[in-house]
Amino acid sequence: MLDPLDVQRESITDRVFDEIRQAIVERRLQPGQRLSEAKLATMLGVSKTPVRETLIRLEHVGLVESAAGNGLRVVQPSIKIVQDAYEVRRGLESLAAGLAAERASQEVREKISVAADEGLACTLASDEPGRRGADRILHTLIASGSGNAKLATDIENYYVLTHALRQRDVPEMSESAQCGEQHQRVAAAISDGDAPAAQQAMAEHLDTLRERVLAMLEGAEPATAVR
Structure with a gap:
């Protein structure tokens, strides 16, 4: 679903943000799909810290939202x-x-x-x-x-x-x-x-x-x- 990143190219947080945002655009991360920091970090080959920072920013931007109960999910078409x-x-x-x-x-x-x-x-x-x-x-x-x-x-x-x-x-x-x-x-x-x-x-x-x-x-x- 997501490919490991080359962490040397630029700010790792920026790279993680761009990759997860593009995965949302391309529906590799489906609307409504719950997002796991640990799973995303493993797929991207990075620590959970840049993933956590990315999800916070994506929630602020509006591409992810709070899921029922707890955690985050990809925003639905609306x-x-x-x-x-x-x-x-x-x-x-x-x-x-x-x-x-x-x-x-x-x-x-x-x-x-x-x-x-x-x-x-x-x-x-x-x-x-x-x-x-x-x-x-x-x-x-x-x-x-x-x-x-x-x-x-x-x-x-x-x-x-x-x-x-x-x-x-x-x-x-x-x-x-x-x-x-x-x-x-x-x-x-x-x-x-x-x-x-x-x-x-x-x-x-x-x-x-x-x-x-x-x-x-x-x-x-x-x-x-x-x-």
Whole structure:
């Protein structure tokens, strides 16, 4: 189910987090499955400490939840969870976009614009890995460009949650050129230093994403997506 990790490559806790998160996305760890620190540590070839730290973070992010009785389990597909997560992301990231328009350095503004252009180009070329990479860079740059480290951390957690649930529960959903064009509008407003426009453009972008993901989930079988 899970492969032993090369503990020398980078922070072992980060590696464990990435592996368990990806196992959830790929349903190697099934929705509703109970999670054992000892079993996961054995499968990954690590001690229980990084696994414990990872499960705490995943619970904070929202990809695992308390199980009946005790312990943790993988979160079930849920329209409500997805809706709530995107609503929080909308509030956090629209605030960050406005702050980035006011505070980001010229270098960061230029990198945001490049990421927006690359993302749209990858979408039009049906380059999904490239599109995902550009999307990640753009949202991370805007979060860090806000100059608020706490805000950036919260944005990271909700980005991880929404993307993981989207990949797991609506894998057939492709990206649209509309989202790429919305990224460009966000980037242009930040470049111009127009905080209200940046906030509005980011809010519209995340509203679009939320509506598309929820529409896909609404069409799922009742046993697959619960309210």
